[in-house]
Amino acid sequence: HKHKHKHKHKHKHTSTTMESAKPEKEKKPKKDIVIPPKKPKLSKAERRALQESQRAAKAEAADGGNASKKSSQLQQQSSPSDGNEANEKKNGNGNGNGNGASSDENMEGSSRNDTLTFFSHLPPYKDHRKIKDFSGVKLSSSSNSNLHPAVHALGLQYADGSIRGANSRCKAMFKTFQKVIQDYTLPLDTKKDYRQDLENRVLKPSFTYWTTKCRIHSVTMGNAFTFLKLAVANLGRDMVLEDVKSILCEGMDAYIHERIDFADVAICKYGSSKIMNGDVILTYAKNELIQMLLSNLDREKKKIRVILVDSRPLLEGKDMLQELMDAGVECTYILLNSLSYVMKEVTKVFLGASALMSDGSVLSRVGTATVAMMARSHNVPVLVCCETFKISNRVQLESITGNELGDPDDLMPPSLSLEEWKSSRGEHLRLVNLLYDLTPNEFVSGIVTEMGILPPTSVAVLLREMNPQDSGFKEEEF
Amino acid sequence: GEDQQVALPVAAIKSLLGVIQRTNSGTMMGLEMELKQASDEMLKFANDPFNSNMLGGRSHIALASGCELFLKYITRCFLELPDFNECIEQIIYRGQRFSDISIAAKERIASTGTAFIQPGSTVMTHGWSSVVSSLLIQAAKDTHFEIIILEGRPDASGAKAAASCYAKAGIPTTVILDSAMAHVMERVDMVIVGAEGVVENGGIINKIGTYAMAIAAKELGKPFYVAAESFKFARLYPLNQSDLPTMGEGMEEHLKFVDTACWISTGGAYGKEHKETTMEGDGSDGSSRSVPGLVVLPKEVKVENSLCDYTPAKYITLLLTDLGVLTPSAVSDELIRL
Numbered sequence: 001h002k003h004k005h006k007h008k009h010k011h012k013h014t015s016t017t018m019e020s021a022k023p024e025k026e027k028k029p030k031k032d033i034v035i036p037p038k039k040p041k042l043s044k045a046e047r048r049a050l051q052e053s054q055r056a057a058k059a060e061a062a063d064g065g066n067a068s069k070k071s072s073q074l075q076q077q078s079s080p081s082d083g084n085e086a087n088e089k090k091n092g093n094g095n096g097n098g099n100g101a102s103s104d105e106n107m108e109g110s111s112r113n114d115t116l117t118f119f120s121h122l123p124p125y126k127d128h129r130k131i132k133d134f135s136g137v138k139l140s141s142s143s144n145s146n147l148h149p150a151v152h153a154l155g156l157q158y159a160d161g162s163i164r165g166a167n168s169r170c171k172a173m174f175k176t177f178q179k180v181i182q183d184y185t186l187p188l189d190t191k192k193d194y195r196q197d198l199e200n201r202v203l204k205p206s207f208t209y210w211t212t213k214c215r216i217h218s219v220t221m222g223n224a225f226t227f228l229k230l231a232v233a234n235l236g237r238d239m240v241l242e243d244v245k246s247i248l249c250e251g252m253d254a255y256i257h258e259r260i261d262f263a264d265v266a267i268c269k270y271g272s273s274k275i276m277n278g279d280v281i282l283t284y285a286k287n288e289l290i291q292m293l294l295s296n297l298d299r300e301k302k303k304i305r306v307i308l309v310d311s312r313p314l315l316e317g318k319d320m321l322q323e324l325m326d327a328g329v330e331c332t333y334i335l336l337n338s339l340s341y342v343m344k345e346v347t348k349v350f351l352g353a354s355a356l357m358s359d360g361s362v363l364s365r366v367g368t369a370t371v372a373m374m375a376r377s378h379n380v381p382v383l384v385c386c387e388t389f390k391i392s393n394r395v396q397l398e399s400i401t402g403n404e405l406g407d408p409d410d411l412m413p414p415s416l417s418l419e420e421w422k423s424s425r426g427e428h429l430r431l432v433n434l435l436y437d438l439t440p441n442e443f444v445s446g447i448v449t450e451m452g453i454l455p456p457t458s459v460a461v462l463l464r465e466m467n468p469q470d471s472g473f474k475e476e477e478f
Numbered sequence: 479g480e481d482q483q484v485a486l487p488v489a490a491i492k493s494l495l496g497v498i499q500r501t502n503s504g505t506m507m508g509l510e511m512e513l514k515q516a517s518d519e520m521l522k523f524a525n526d527p528f529n530s531n532m533l534g535g536r537s538h539i540a541l542a543s544g545c546e547l548f549l550k551y552i553t554r555c556f557l558e559l560p561d562f563n564e565c566i567e568q569i570i571y572r573g574q575r576f577s578d579i580s581i582a583a584k585e586r587i588a589s590t591g592t593a594f595i596q597p598g599s600t601v602m603t604h605g606w607s608s609v610v611s612s613l614l615i616q617a618a619k620d621t622h623f624e625i626i627i628l629e630g631r632p633d634a635s636g637a638k639a640a641a642s643c644y645a646k647a648g649i650p651t652t653v654i655l656d657s658a659m660a661h662v663m664e665r666v667d668m669v670i671v672g673a674e675g676v677v678e679n680g681g682i683i684n685k686i687g688t689y690a691m692a693i694a695a696k697e698l699g700k701p702f703y704v705a706a707e708s709f710k711f712a713r714l715y716p717l718n719q720s721d722l723p724t725m726g727e728g729m730e731e732h733l734k735f736v737d738t739a740c741w742i743s744t745g746g747a748y749g750k751e752h753k754e755t756t757m758e759g760d761g762s763d764g765s766s767r768s769v770p771g772l773v774v775l776p777k778e779v780k781v782e783n784s785l786c787d788y789t790p791a792k793y794i795t796l797l798l799t800d801l802g803v804l805t806p807s808a809v810s811d812e813l814i815r816l
Binding site for chain 2: 274276348379381383445446451452453454455457458461462465
């Protein structure tokens, strides 16, 4: 416990790249979200409470093996945060076994090491079928049983991948919160401020549950959650609960409509102004916004051809291909490895984003950076279509620090069956299935937002304009 | 003389002010519609090939951006002063000051720009820009430097206007062929050009040849400065050379290639009747000699004579504007606020 406490202090002063080490997992949602200054006190205590409950849950679930692995895991986690990643890689073999398995008490041990220790700061993939909370009717007595069933339902959808994509996850989150808020009542005997109660008893635990148990939250979810917390904090102290509920629900609807739906319409307008007749547009994987943009072009004036690049293991591009073909767009479908072959024909590249960093780098589905780099080397302009609510005030320098690991078994070659695959893998085979990557801003020609087309260097300005309460100084009227 | 210093956008805004003063409209919406109509008319006029020739053929980007900024300013003004008459008064007042602002802008740019020119340096420039010329003439009062200027075909604006202007101001000037630009670049210490328009990503649109100059300057490590007033900031985002706004239809018809040797003899006005029939390398149809100075090509050969090119932001070191000395990425910041 003392050891972990030291960590926290250290982390406050060091760079944000180190903050995603394991003991700080609970801290992660806070770092992505902009918090009004007086919050940190609460969150620390809350973090401790959460740690206690988690440790209690761990103690219940663990067998002897896990308990011993826990101590090696603690030691393991200290090395990345010391910044000695190179050293750690050399020690990788020895410590590797402790890493993948013991991090989640609910994972049945494949004691075999499943991922590189280079990525040990990332939470390993949780197979949702093995998570105890989801199986069986009886809910455990942990703090998670206080959550609304809709929260559990959404959590399962996040964990098994039925809801995927930055926008969908955010919209689903708000739909669930609306349900939860409608069902919310303040305990009769308390004189508590309903705002604090709502936030601490309902909203924060739900969000933390999704992030820690189901799937790490996206930047969009983080930004939307910040918005919700601010909305709650701005309510009057003595308001009638019914009014509170309707205000919050309407606020959430407005957020979705303005920042997502209408923003998408505006982005399509700006984006299509950059598409000329005869263009060959390349896009990668699946993105609803790009799909909307390409399907809704005026086909009389602008006849285009679309090249759709897809990659394993998710092969998300297939759905997009179907939608585009249904809309009557002429499409070519390739896998990522033929990219260099087709790039000569391409006139423009349109990419989607999961999040936008404040220096203009783009966090998106793994493989996007490759597409952008290839386009750059062929002098093809790359336009990234992204709503402003995806802008994160974080800056990430490379793809390793803030990423997410997927199911290593997805990398299985399709010719093998699962048993063959598991048995044929040698002890020394490590699997890394990264889900995101970072496209550096020098590969991006322009970012299409609902405010217009911007150069990547101007994203920070946009952030400042849209959230003036977060900037450190007041803007002078000129 | 001084009248030539009035930039096209300034004149445009004066005419828009005239529209405002004469308006019968009682509401802001009506006024905005009238103004939009007026500016569209002006743009149409500027885009017409015949008229473009008169206007120098290239200023319509600055015209469009000046009008757009002015319209935006009006909208903002109305948000601050909801009362119609009060708002109109404020706009007219500001508008009348605008031409003063533009002249003051040139002076401010000139005074900040002189600090960039070291004594004994060689400055390369291209095209005829009143901002650049006022900057260089101002600098010449304090520092001793020399200028290399490209002749600037097809309208020979470099040789014609700029060279004589700088020579009169007493600055040692050398005129070189456009194609000799890279050859001479190693002798040069810095490059300063003007701009027709400054686009959102910090790049510029300027006379054809500027892009090549920027690439050569970057390659040889010479700083590339752009001097432009802030009303030239346009809401355009070109992705590449072909993404520029199209000029008037059939513009290129009027700008055929001119043989420089004959340019001297025709005094720079191609298409003018000339008595001497000097033939340079053309042995075809005699009747075509009625337009002296023109290189005559067979019908099958296509002529492409673009007026402007786009220089991306990465080649530009700094922009000298009346808002201060900006990096290319700061242009978008300014435009977001406008």
